[in-house]
Amino acid sequence: MKSVVVNGYGTIGKRVADAVSAQDDLKIIGVSKTKPDFEARMAVEKGYDLYISFPEREKLFHDAGIEISGTVDEMLEKADIVVDCTPGGVGAKNLAQYKDLGLKAIFQGGEKHEDIGLSFNAFANYSDSFGQDYVRVVSCNTTGLTRTLKPINDLCGIKKVRAVMVRRGGDPHQINVGPLNSIVPNPPTVPSHHGPDLQTVMYDININTVALLVPTTLMHQHNLMVELENQVEVEEIIKKLEDTSRVMLVKANEGLGSTAEIMEYAKELGRSRNDLFEIPVWQESLNITEGELYYMQAVHQESNVVPENVDAIRALLEMEEDPEKTVQKTNKAMGIL
Numbered sequence: 001m002k003s004v005v006v007n008g009y010g011t012i013g014k015r016v017a018d019a020v021s022a023q024d025d026l027k028i029i030g031v032s033k034t035k036p037d038f039e040a041r042m043a044v045e046k047g048y049d050l051y052i053s054f055p056e057r058e059k060l061f062h063d064a065g066i067e068i069s070g071t072v073d074e075m076l077e078k079a080d081i082v083v084d085c086t087p088g089g090v091g092a093k094n095l096a097q098y099k100d101l102g103l104k105a106i107f108q109g110g111e112k113h114e115d116i117g118l119s120f121n122a123f124a125n126y127s128d129s130f131g132q133d134y135v136r137v138v139s140c141n142t143t144g145l146t147r148t149l150k151p152i153n154d155l156c157g158i159k160k161v162r163a164v165m166v167r168r169g170g171d172p173h174q175i176n177v178g179p180l181n182s183i184v185p186n187p188p189t190v191p192s193h194h195g196p197d198l199q200t201v202m203y204d205i206n207i208n209t210v211a212l213l214v215p216t217t218l219m220h221q222h223n224l225m226v227e228l229e230n231q232v233e234v235e236e237i238i239k240k241l242e243d244t245s246r247v248m249l250v251k252a253n254e255g256l257g258s259t260a261e262i263m264e265y266a267k268e269l270g271r272s273r274n275d276l277f278e279i280p281v282w283q284e285s286l287n288i289t290e291g292e293l294y295y296m297q298a299v300h301q302e303s304n305v306v307p308e309n310v311d312a313i314r315a316l317l318e319m320e321e322d323p324e325k326t327v328q329k330t331n332k333a334m335g336i337l
């Protein structure tokens, strides 16, 4: 049983903590917060030992009646590995401390690939992280692209990908982000960072991406145009995606024609926080015209990277050499389809 700590118990961190707790070979021995808010209170109510990032704030937690177990420095001393889920840019700053402690660490997609040196997706490049000290789980959008492009590349080869990424303006709880009433080319230049980011885990993929921000909080949505190396039928692509872990085919004509309806479906699954770890692909959108595959998919940004964080722990700690086995183990414990 390996001891894991989560530095930054926010949108991603609280989900990673629960996903790790569900595994029979890993245990959470601490999570961290800077503020004594409801998430801090609930972490303690759930049974997590809570540590504070800024020792001078101890009194704030005390006054709020939230029990703390110590400081982040103390938490890190006890761990086999830390999953850093602090806001983008903070993780890279924390790296020096982890290095001083000789502590292995997993970072999130808000960090720059260059700052961490190695990026991770369980399906694309698991073995490159095996036994390494530091790795960055690629962002929610890049994880979404990898989940479907990797199996398609395995099936028939990919000459070139063009993707239009429609990105949510913020997460559902975020009250100060937007846009509120606009469609924003973001960036207005080509390529967006998503194509180059995909190349940090699918090294040889030829891809160009453009991205927009829109006033929604539920999911991202991707539109892909994929020039195929070898000719295949749409049915073969469908079969391949059906057989691919953490990908699901959904049908618009079954009432799942939008991100809102897909999130309603996620509620019906009855998982904690209504999470949808899988990438839903609209079956009707899969078409091949003149050797080019078209499809549309969505990404539940709050949760899709969570299983990959669990896989990354097993890779760094050399707990399982075979990516398929760790994916299966993670999936089973998390109830992933």
Ligand SMILES: NC(=O)c1ccc[n+]([C@@H]2O[C@H](COP(=O)([O-])OP(=O)(O)OC[C@H]3O[C@@H](n4cnc5c(N)ncnc54)[C@H](OP(=O)(O)O)[C@@H]3O)[C@@H](O)[C@H]2O)c1
Binding pocket: 007, 008, 009, 010, 011, 012, 013, 032, 033, 034, 035, 036, 053, 085, 086, 087, 088, 089, 090, 108, 109, 110, 111, 139, 140, 171, 301, 302, 305
């Ligand atoms: N949200 C998404 O859609 C999403 C998807 C995929 C990847 N990511 C990536 O995951 C990472 C975390 O994002 P998030 O959305 O989970 O952020 P978040 O909800 O803002 O959570 C960040 C957590 O870090 C803590 N924190 C804030 N400032 C800190 C500091 N200076 N030192 C230590 N801890 C600090 C916060 O504690 P307090 O709340 O107590 O301040 C909070 O627990 C980022 O790299 C992000 O790009 C996010």
